[in-house]
Amino acid sequence: MMDTPRGIGAGLAFLAYMASVAGLAWWSGRYLSKPRSFVNEYFLGSRNMSSWALALSFAATCISGGTFAGFPALIYTHGWVMFLWIGSYMVFPLVAMGLMGKRLNQLSHRTGAITIPDILRDRFDSSGISLFASLAIIFFLTVNLVAQFKSGAIILDVLLRDTPGYQNAILPAFGKILDQLPFLGLTGSSDRTGYILSLFIFAFTVVVYTMYGGFRAVVWTDVLQGIVMLVGVLILLPTVLIKAGGMPAVSEKLARESPRATIGTTQWDQAIRYTANATSAGPVWVEHQLVGPNRPAIAIEIVPHPQQGQLLRVELRADRENRPMASAREVVEAIQQHPEAQTLLQASLMKNIGEGKPAITSAPVRLVDGLDQLYGPSITSSGQAFHPLGLAISFFIFWSFSGAGHPGFLVRLLAFRNSRDIRYSIITVTIYFALIYIPLVFIFLAARTLIDPGELPSGADSIMPTVATRLVHPLLAGILIAAPYSAVMSTVSSFLLVISSSLVRDLYQRPLGRSADERMVTLLSYLGTGLVGLVVTWMALDPPPFLQDVVVFASSGISATFLAVTLLGIYWPAMTKAGAWASMFSGFAIVVGAHFPILAKRWGWPGAGAPLIPLGLDPFVWACAVSLMLGLLVSRWTRPGSPAVTALFFGPPAAPPSTSSHREER
Amino acid sequence: MAEIDPGFRRTRRESLFLIVPWLVCCLWSVTYCYLFGYRDHARKPGDVSSLLPDLSGYDPFGAPLLDPLGWGMPTWIFWGVFVPWMVSIVFSIVYALFVMNDAGDDDAPAGEES
Numbered sequence: 001m002m003d004t005p006r007g008i009g010a011g012l013a014f015l016a017y018m019a020s021v022a023g024l025a026w027w028s029g030r031y032l033s034k035p036r037s038f039v040n041e042y043f044l045g046s047r048n049m050s051s052w053a054l055a056l057s058f059a060a061t062c063i064s065g066g067t068f069a070g071f072p073a074l075i076y077t078h079g080w081v082m083f084l085w086i087g088s089y090m091v092f093p094l095v096a097m098g099l100m101g102k103r104l105n106q107l108s109h110r111t112g113a114i115t116i117p118d119i120l121r122d123r124f125d126s127s128g129i130s131l132f133a134s135l136a137i138i139f140f141l142t143v144n145l146v147a148q149f150k151s152g153a154i155i156l157d158v159l160l161r162d163t164p165g166y167q168n169a170i171l172p173a174f175g176k177i178l179d180q181l182p183f184l185g186l187t188g189s190s191d192r193t194g195y196i197l198s199l200f201i202f203a204f205t206v207v208v209y210t211m212y213g214g215f216r217a218v219v220w221t222d223v224l225q226g227i228v229m230l231v232g233v234l235i236l237l238p239t240v241l242i243k244a245g246g247m248p249a250v251s252e253k254l255a256r257e258s259p260r261a262t263i264g265t266t267q268w269d270q271a272i273r274y275t276a277n278a279t280s281a282g283p284v285w286v287e288h289q290l291v292g293p294n295r296p297a298i299a300i301e302i303v304p305h306p307q308q309g310q311l312l313r314v315e316l317r318a319d320r321e322n323r324p325m326a327s328a329r330e331v332v333e334a335i336q337q338h339p340e341a342q343t344l345l346q347a348s349l350m351k352n353i354g355e356g357k358p359a360i361t362s363a364p365v366r367l368v369d370g371l372d373q374l375y376g377p378s379i380t381s382s383g384q385a386f387h388p389l390g391l392a393i394s395f396f397i398f399w400s401f402s403g404a405g406h407p408g409f410l411v412r413l414l415a416f417r418n419s420r421d422i423r424y425s426i427i428t429v430t431i432y433f434a435l436i437y438i439p440l441v442f443i444f445l446a447a448r449t450l451i452d453p454g455e456l457p458s459g460a461d462s463i464m465p466t467v468a469t470r471l472v473h474p475l476l477a478g479i480l481i482a483a484p485y486s487a488v489m490s491t492v493s494s495f496l497l498v499i500s501s502s503l504v505r506d507l508y509q510r511p512l513g514r515s516a517d518e519r520m521v522t523l524l525s526y527l528g529t530g531l532v533g534l535v536v537t538w539m540a541l542d543p544p545p546f547l548q549d550v551v552v553f554a555s556s557g558i559s560a561t562f563l564a565v566t567l568l569g570i571y572w573p574a575m576t577k578a579g580a581w582a583s584m585f586s587g588f589a590i591v592v593g594a595h596f597p598i599l600a601k602r603w604g605w606p607g608a609g610a611p612l613i614p615l616g617l618d619p620f621v622w623a624c625a626v627s628l629m630l631g632l633l634v635s636r637w638t639r640p641g642s643p644a645v646t647a648l649f650f651g652p653p654a655a656p657p658s659t660s661s662h663r664e665e666r
Numbered sequence: 667m668a669e670i671d672p673g674f675r676r677t678r679r680e681s682l683f684l685i686v687p688w689l690v691c692c693l694w695s696v697t698y699c700y701l702f703g704y705r706d707h708a709r710k711p712g713d714v715s716s717l718l719p720d721l722s723g724y725d726p727f728g729a730p731l732l733d734p735l736g737w738g739m740p741t742w743i744f745w746g747v748f749v750p751w752m753v754s755i756v757f758s759i760v761y762a763l764f765v766m767n768d769a770g771d772d773d774a775p776a777g778e779e780s
Contacts, residue, residue: 080740083747084699090751091688094758098684098766103677106771247738374740376704389700396692418771423762430758434751571678573670652671 011163013478017228017486021209024220028213038522039509042214043114043501044415049219051421055428057222058097058412060490062403063229063436065151066551068484072467073460075444076453079254079373081387083441088399093429096403101413101422103570107649108414115414115498116407116562117506123569124577125645127511129584134506136561136588137407141495142536144554148495149540152206152488153199158465159481160198171197199540202489207533210493211526215415218493225486230435232483237439239472244446253449257370259284261381262350262453264359270328271350271454272358274312276367277343283309283383284345285364288331290318298326298334300341307383310344311364328358350454373448390616398620402555405563405624408498443467500528549611553595560587560623568631573650579635587627594619673769680766687757695746703742 031041040046075082104119113119117137121130160166175193178184209217244250259276263286276284285305297317305311314331316324326334328349335347345367366383378386387395403409416422447467456462468480504524565583568575594612611619640646733744 080743081703083739083743084695084703087695087747087751088692090695090747090754091691091758094684094754094761095688098761099681102766103674103681106677109771248736249738251738251740375742376699389696389704392696392699393692396696400688419766419768423766423768426762426766427759430755434755438748438751571682647669650670650674652669652673 008164009474009476009478011160011478013475013482014159014163014485017224017482018205020224021205021221021489024224025209025213025217028217028220031216038518039114039501039505039525041216042522042525043497043505044411045215045219047109047415047417049216049415049417051416051424052428053219053223054412054416054421055425056226056432057219057490057494058409058425059429059432059436060222060226060229060487061412061494062092062096062409063226063487064491064551065148065155065484065488067436067440068229068464068487069151069155069461072440072444072447072464075441076448076463077460078378078386079445079448080251080441081376081378083438084376084392085387085395086399086437086441088396089433089437092400092403092433093426095400096409097413097422097426097429099404100410100566100570101416101426102419104410104413104566105416105419105422107570110653111648113414114411115501115505116410116566117502118510120565120569120580121506121510123575123641123645123649124580125641126577126580129577129580130506130510132581132584133407133562134502136558136584137502138499140554140558140561141408141499142532142539143550144558145492145495145499145532145536146539146543147550147554148488148492149199149203149536150543152202152485152492153195153540155481155485155488156198156202157194158462159478159485161194167194196541199537203533203537203540206489206492207496207530207537210496211529211533214525215497218490218497219415221493222490225490226432228479228486229483230432232480233436233439233443235472235476236443236467236480240443240446240450240467243471244449247442247446250446250449251374254370254373254445257373259367259369261286261365261367263288263361263365264328270356270358272328272332273348273350273452273454274367275346275348277345281309283307284367285309285311285383286345286361286367287311287313287364288324288358288361289313289315290322290324290360291315293317298331300334300338302340302344305364312341312344313364314358316358316360324357324360326358328356331358350452373445388616390613391618394613394616394618394621397624398556398618401563401624402559402620405559405561405566406555407558407562408495410562410566411498411501412494447471496529496532499532500525503528503532549595549598553591553598553611556618556620556623557588557591557595560591560620560627563587563624564627564631568628568635570649572635573646574635574640575631576635576638576640578638579631579633582634583627583631586630587623590623590626591619594622673771676767676769683765684761687754687761691750691754694750698746699742703740703746 031046037046071082071086074085078085107113107119111119111122113122117130117133120133121127171193174197178193178196209221213220241247241250258278261274262271263274264271274284274286283305291299295315295317299315301313301315303311303313312335314335316326316331319325332347332349335341335345341347363382365381366379368379368381372378377388377392380386413422416425444463444467447463451463451466451470453460456466464484465481468477472480504521508524509521561584564587565580568583569580598611613619614622733739733741733748735744737744739748
């Protein structure tokens with residue numbers, strides 16, 4: 001919990017940040033009134049923005065809320081193996097920007113295309129492919145945005161929670177307003193008032209500045225957000241390392257840590273620390289189970305674990321509300337008095353947690369050795385390998401190529417002035433990512449030795465705000481907590497614009513050609529952005545619980561759909577329309593099909609749950625391989641496209657000034 | 667087949683060449699880390715998965731634990747990820763400045779669609 005100076009610091013930092021965002025949006029919006037093509041300015045900033053701004057914008061869009069929430073939590077939990085997990089970012093800028101960036105940029109100048117479906121439509125002379133591409137973008141990015149909106153709302157709620165007046169005055173007043181608007185269906189949501197208010201604030205600000213300022217506003221706010229993220233990380237690195245006594249001391253300390261586990265790390269679960277004795281042979285597991293009313297309040301038994309080692313089972317008698325009748329302290333005392341348990345492990349109550357009811361574990365939890373934080377593949381609390389060889393290979397492919405095939409990132413490449421700007425941007429983004437990701441690994445490994453898991457209010461996911469509020473000056477804490485908020489905002493604004501460009505450009509303007517009314521295009525651009533924002537906000541009021549799965553599904557789905565077709569389409573003159581259909585559809589179908597068990601689990605199908613990973617490789621890898629192969633094979637067997645298209649895409653430039661915008665005017 | 671722009675051929679060659687450094691980094695990092703980070707350490711017999719052999723005689727606090735620069739990284743991370751990451755930065759700069767060129771640009775002026 002932050003004290004008042006920290007709360008004021010966070011509040012001031014947030015206000016300053018929002019004022020800067022509003023100022024940049026207002027300044028960018030003025031460009032839209034200048035006499036130039038509206039869609040080019042609104043969706044690509046008229047292709048005259050500076051390379052360093054676009055480079056930072058590209059980097060900020062790639063960094064989502066997960067970089068500052070989920071990624072630190074994984075480092076904190078699994079240790080050094082996370083350096084390998086994120087290792088593909090060493091070549092991410094080269095692959096994501098270099099593989100197709102220069103070529104796409106040249107083609108967009110040549111054809112006048114402003115979206116990826118635009119390029120595919122011209123390349124394959126097919127409005128059907130463009131329509132499918134647009135619908136795939138709208139589907140996957142909308143799904144992704146729901147997760148991003150939820151992340152933004154949660155971060156903002158944490159940020160504002162300790163601002164004076166927020167909990168005592170603002171939230172109750174907002175709750176009363178919700179109760180008076182029954183048509184919203186949010187009455188009686190008192191436990192979620194903070195989330196709902198934060199969601200509305202987040203949605204309103206990001207939708208309004210994106211809608212008002214278009215691409216130029218998104219880029220300049222991305223620059224601001226990219227700087228906030230970098231400053232936050234670079235402040236945190238020396239601060240945390242000095243407090244931890246340096247990195248060598250951190251690694252030594254982690255290596256010498258006895259096998260241990262903390263059960264219960266939220267405000268409702270009271271944390272108990274279990275530490276295995278050095279003499280324990282093999283892994284030690286712990287399980288808390290509820291039992292019926294005729295059993296003792298606490299019973300302890302030790303049995304062989306089905307996989308390996310010993311299992312300490314703590315049975316707790318349940319009350320009428322199906323909660324344990326004993327307290328966490330009583331559980332600890334019972335274990336301390338149990339002779340056989342004492343030979344196996346030690347139990348203690350975590351400080352700052354209180355003495356409420358002990359947590360109930362749905363499956364046995366494994367006590368994890370300190371060395372598991374230094375070596376791969378690390379293990380999960382359920383005893384499974386966290387990052388086995390198959391996933392290590394998959395992630396190296398996934399990070400690089402999901403970026404290379406993602407229309408949300410590719411569209412950035414269309415906005416560069418020329419190849420020279422792309423070259424300098426590759427350098428900028430390469431250095432930027434190294435300055436963000438490598439320090440993050442150091443920071444949150446060191447945090448492991450400074451903050452115990454039992455002290456985290458909401459488990460490992462709250463390690464970032466906990467580090468920010470406990471280890472740095474109150475004013476800097478505000479900047480550090482604004483960093484993940486910036487990351488979410490930059491991703492959301494970019495994706496919003498990509499969706500609305502698909503709606504306006506690919507579903508309205510291009511099909512109508514010359515008859516498309518410029519004023520209607522302008523109106524639809526504003527309305528499209530606002531409408532998408534409204535729909536996503538509505539969906540985020542009741543988001544799905546498995547957000548990480550949703551983000552992985554949406555990112556791998558959209559990249560698998562577009563990677564092979566775009567790559568082959570721009571580099572291989574013999575690629576045909578039928579090959580493009582086979583490539584896109586197979587990439588789409590494999591990812592959707594492989595993730596179907598997650599949906600099935602929600603519907604209660606027995607045995608469903610995790611996505612399918614044949615031979616231990618992620619569905620994205622299979623989807624890309626099949627999509628590439630089908631694109632090649634089907635193109636070999638079918639008739640090539642018209643010579644005019646081949647000349648436009650692969651021939652020498654004819655008369656640049658006249659060809660550059662001929663598609664624009666169709 | 668229509669005439670192919672030489673600028674396009676060059677762009678294709680230099681872009682698809684990027685698969686090579688990606689592949690080298692992938693093979694080096696994953697293989698090195700698997701050999702020296704996943705297998706070669708003092709894990710208790712059968713601790714994590716059947717992939718891992720019994721290496722209980724290994725000294726976890728001996729010299730090989732941390733990197734030679736004294737930055738506190740395990741040696742397998744230092745050589746498997748950190749060093750290739752630094753090499754990749756240098757390679758990216760060299761590639762962007764000296765390998766990738768501007769051939770194929772249609773000499774379109776900035777803001778041409780205005």
